[in-house]
Amino acid sequence: MLKTVEPAIAVDQLVKVYKTTRAVDGISFALEPGSITGLLGGNGAGKTTTLAMVMGLIMPTSGTVKVLGAEMPRQRYQVLHEMNFESPYVDMPHRLTVRQNLKVFGLLYAVEDLAGRIAALVRELDLSEFLDRPTGKLSAGQKTRVALAKALINSPRVLLLDEPTASLDPDTADWVRGHLERFRKQRGATVLLASHNMAEVERLCERVIIMKRGHIEDDDTPQRLLVRYGRETLEEVFLDVARGRGEAREAAQ
Amino acid sequence: MRAPSISAVTLAPHRIAAMVRRYVYLLRSSWTRLLELIYWPAVQLFVWGFLQLYIAQNSGFFARASGVFIAAVLMWDVLFRGQLGFSVSFLEEMWSRNLTNLMISPLRPIEFVCALMIMSLIRLAIGMLPVTFLAMAFFGFNVYSLGLALAAFFLNLILTSWAVGIVVAGVLLRNGMGAESLAWTLMFVLMPLTCVYYPVSVLPDWLQVLAWTLPPTYVFEGMRALLMEHVIRADLMLEAFVLNALYFGAGVLVFLQLLKSARRVGSLLQTGE
Numbered sequence: 001m002l003k004t005v006e007p008a009i010a011v012d013q014l015v016k017v018y019k020t021t022r023a024v025d026g027i028s029f030a031l032e033p034g035s036i037t038g039l040l041g042g043n044g045a046g047k048t049t050t051l052a053m054v055m056g057l058i059m060p061t062s063g064t065v066k067v068l069g070a071e072m073p074r075q076r077y078q079v080l081h082e083m084n085f086e087s088p089y090v091d092m093p094h095r096l097t098v099r100q101n102l103k104v105f106g107l108l109y110a111v112e113d114l115a116g117r118i119a120a121l122v123r124e125l126d127l128s129e130f131l132d133r134p135t136g137k138l139s140a141g142q143k144t145r146v147a148l149a150k151a152l153i154n155s156p157r158v159l160l161l162d163e164p165t166a167s168l169d170p171d172t173a174d175w176v177r178g179h180l181e182r183f184r185k186q187r188g189a190t191v192l193l194a195s196h197n198m199a200e201v202e203r204l205c206e207r208v209i210i211m212k213r214g215h216i217e218d219d220d221t222p223q224r225l226l227v228r229y230g231r232e233t234l235e236e237v238f239l240d241v242a243r244g245r246g247e248a249r250e251a252a253q
Numbered sequence: 254m255r256a257p258s259i260s261a262v263t264l265a266p267h268r269i270a271a272m273v274r275r276y277v278y279l280l281r282s283s284w285t286r287l288l289e290l291i292y293w294p295a296v297q298l299f300v301w302g303f304l305q306l307y308i309a310q311n312s313g314f315f316a317r318a319s320g321v322f323i324a325a326v327l328m329w330d331v332l333f334r335g336q337l338g339f340s341v342s343f344l345e346e347m348w349s350r351n352l353t354n355l356m357i358s359p360l361r362p363i364e365f366v367c368a369l370m371i372m373s374l375i376r377l378a379i380g381m382l383p384v385t386f387l388a389m390a391f392f393g394f395n396v397y398s399l400g401l402a403l404a405a406f407f408l409n410l411i412l413t414s415w416a417v418g419i420v421v422a423g424v425l426l427r428n429g430m431g432a433e434s435l436a437w438t439l440m441f442v443l444m445p446l447t448c449v450y451y452p453v454s455v456l457p458d459w460l461q462v463l464a465w466t467l468p469p470t471y472v473f474e475g476m477r478a479l480l481m482e483h484v485i486r487a488d489l490m491l492e493a494f495v496l497n498a499l500y501f502g503a504g505v506l507v508f509l510q511l512l513k514s515a516r517r518v519g520s521l522l523q524t525g526e
Contacts, residue, residue, distance in 0.1 A: 018519060052522050055357045059516040073516060081359045091350040093275065095282045104278070107271030108358045134282070136349075150354070 006069055008033040008158055008190035009054060014063035016049050016214075023049040025214035026063070031207075033157075036184055036191040038201035040234070041211035042242050047194040050211070051160050054192065055085055067158055079158070081109055086151035087162035088144065094136025098127055098146050101135055102153060109154035121149040125179065141172040148176060152183060159184075161193040165200055173197075177204055198235040208234065210241050217241045264367065268360050272368030276342050277375070290380035294330045298384050301326040302392045320394040321480045322450065327388065327396055328476060329449045330381060332410045332469055333440045338376035339369045339418030340425075340436035347430055356521050362512055366505070369422070370415050377411075402479055405490040406472050412497035413468045414440075416504035423511030429520055448473050468493040468500065 007030035016024040024046040031037050039047045052058040053065050056073030064071060070078040092101045102121065106114040122128050125145045130138055135146060144164070151159060164180070165173035177200060184191050195201050201208055202222050210218040210225075218225060218241060222234055229237045280286055305322040346352045355365065388394045396403060417439060424432045446460070447469035453461055464470045471493035475486040515521050 016519075048522065049519070052519065057353065057356055057516065057521045058519045059513075077359060077361065080357065083357065085353070085357050087353075089350075090353040092354065093279065093345070093349045093351050095349075096275065096278050100275075100278045104271050104275040105354070105358070107274065108268055108355075108360055110265075110267060110359070 005033060007031055007066075008035070008068060009192060010064075010066040011050070011054070012064045012066075014050070014053060014065060015061045016046075016053060016058060017061045022214050024053070024060075027211070027214070027216045028063075029209055029216065029219060031190055031192060033190055034184070034188045035207060036193065036205050037207045037209060038205035039192060039194040039209050039211060040196075040198070040201055040238060041194075042196075044213070045211040046214040047211055048162055051085075051162055051192065051194055055083065055160060056080070081154060082156055083158045083160065084109075084151040084154055084156040085160045085162070086147050086164055088140075088147070088164070088166045089162065090147075091143075092135050092146065092150060095134050097132050098135055098138075098149075099131050101146070102149060105150050106153050111154055117153060117155075121152060125149050140167050141169065144168055144172065144176060148179065155187055155189075157187070157189055159189050159191045161191065161195075163195050163197070164193065165195075165197060173200070180204060198233065198238055202234045210238065212241060263361065264364055265359075265361070268364045269367045269371070272360065272365065273371050273375075276345070276368070276372045279345060280376075280379075287379060290334075290376055291383055294327075294334065294380050294384040295387060297326050297330060298323065298388055299391070302388065302394075306392070320392070321477060323388055323392055323394045324396060324399075324476055324480055325449050325473065327381070327385065328406055328410060328472060329444070330384070331377065331407060332414050332443075332447075334380055335373050335377055335411045335414030336418045336421070336440050337436070338373035339415060340421050342369050342372040342376075343418075343422045343425065344433065344436060347425060347433075352426075353522065362509065363505075366419060366422075366508070369418065373411070373415065373418065399476075399479060402475070402485055402490075405487075406476060409468055409472050409490060409493040409497055412494075412501055416497065416500040417443075419501075419504040419508045423508035426515045427511040427518070427520055443467060443469060446470070452477060466496070468496040471496075 009031040011030070012028050014024055014027050015022065027046075027050065039050065041047045049058060053060050054067060054072060056076035059073055066072065068079045068082060070076065096104070099118070102118045103114065106117060111117050122131060125148060127145060127149060130142055135143065138146065148164070151161075161180070165176050168176065180191065181204060183189065193201070193204065206221060208218075208220065208222055208225060209216055220228070225234065225237050226232065229240050231237050231240065301322045305320070308322075346355060385396050388396060399406070421436050421439060424435055446464050447467050448456065448464060449469075453464050453470060453474060456464055471489040475489040475493075478484045478486045478489075
């Protein structure tokens with residue numbers, strides 16, 4: 001008999017309507033435990049709304065989201081301690097030091113041996129230099145590392161990332177990607193990453209879901225997408241989808 | 254309307270403690286925030302204290318009702334600053350764009366509310382305790398001489414302040430920072446109606462009906478009865494407590510409904526204007 005593995009994230013016919021706008025329009029996908037998936041799309045494609053519904057921050061108009069078997073947002077408290085999120089558009093209290101912020105979030109997530117966990121994150125993410133500095137006084141790169149430390153404080157089984165390297169210099173962005181890759185492999189975590197950055201998605205993701213105006217336009221591995229669209233980079237594939245295939249090819253010629 | 258699930262109303266002391274710790278860190282990091290807590294209550298005390306002295310020198314009635322204005326201003330500050338302490342702690346999360354982090358954490362709304370209530374008490378203690386000692390030093394008024402009645406006044410006023418604070422927090426969650434001014438001004442709607450500085454009997458009849466629907470009215474009437482007639486009005490305190498229990502329960506339900514509505518319209522992601 002075949003053994004079926006329950007998806008870490010299962011989205012089924014998900015719809016979100018804001019007044020008259022259909023931000024997400026009937027999307028479905030399932031993510032295997034331990035996988036890393038990119039959610040690609042232009043502005044207004046519905047990526048952030050989808051992430052927010054997966055986190056239970058937004059209530060779907062119709063359809064269902066299940067995370068680790070729990071229906072969101074109704075059963076969110078069964079799984080929120082096993083999830084976390086990072087986005088440059090969400091801050092942490094500015095006046096609290098990095099250490100204080102990590103302590104507060106560690107307590108909220110009931111992290112065992114919190115001091116040990118913070119010490120490990122400080123080591124892994126190289127935070128020691130500014131550990132006792134107010135979070136609001138850090139550079140963008142340092143803030144991203146701290147936000148990542150907060151997102152990893154509970155060693156989440158499901159990690160959601162919204163443009164995790166936006167506004168970072170290439171060196172820091174590359175370093176962050178490397179760390180995410182290592183974390184995912186070590187923890188076996190499921191990662192869903194919304195991004196505009198094609199190079200990032202190409203490097204990190206084993207599967208790409210391309211969204212446009214609330215729909216899923218395509219869903220496959222990066223390699224298969226490149227072959228199918230006859231392109232060399234995901235950026236070209238993205239342009240094909242965003243502009244319509246013919247239009248993009250004309251532009252390329 | 255479906256009742257909130259059991260897990261949404263279960264309390265975990267460690268999460269409440271984590272949130273209190275977060276606000277204490279904040280207060281410790283900013284002496285201006287600490288100073289602000291004492292500054293306005295002290296200014297209010299001196300304005301009303303000197304006015305009380307002036308009127309008492311020119312009126313036999315007020316000379317007998319020694320301390321009534323000072324007691325009123327102290328009680329008003331418990332009501333107003335209690336709500337402000339609750340609301341400002343909540344606003345700190347919106348100002349620092351941290352609300353999303355909290356909403357995706359295992360922190361339950363009811364734990365968040367408990368932490369805000371504790372912070373309201375801590376902020377009140379920091380702001381009001383020194384002011385009560387200033388009242389003794391400058392005007393010879395010892396609010397602690399009110400004894401058990403003071404505890405009843407305080408309990409009723411703080412319950413009203415939390416009920417208002419909870420509703421304001423819900424409106425902020427639902428409508429974002431555009432509703433921030435409510436946090437600073439809503440309580441002032443109650444000021445003329447709750448008869449802080451004058452008896453209910455001076456209001457027009459129809460307004461008296463409205464005044465008696467507000468728990469602080471009972472407290473201020475009880476306070477005047479104690480200071481001017483030396484009578485403890487336990488009946489008033491009990492009625493205020495019953496009303497407070499109703500308003501507090503209604504406040505929590507309104508908060509949970511506004512939170513649900515915020516999830517529906519997506520305002521937990523967009524906490525700006």
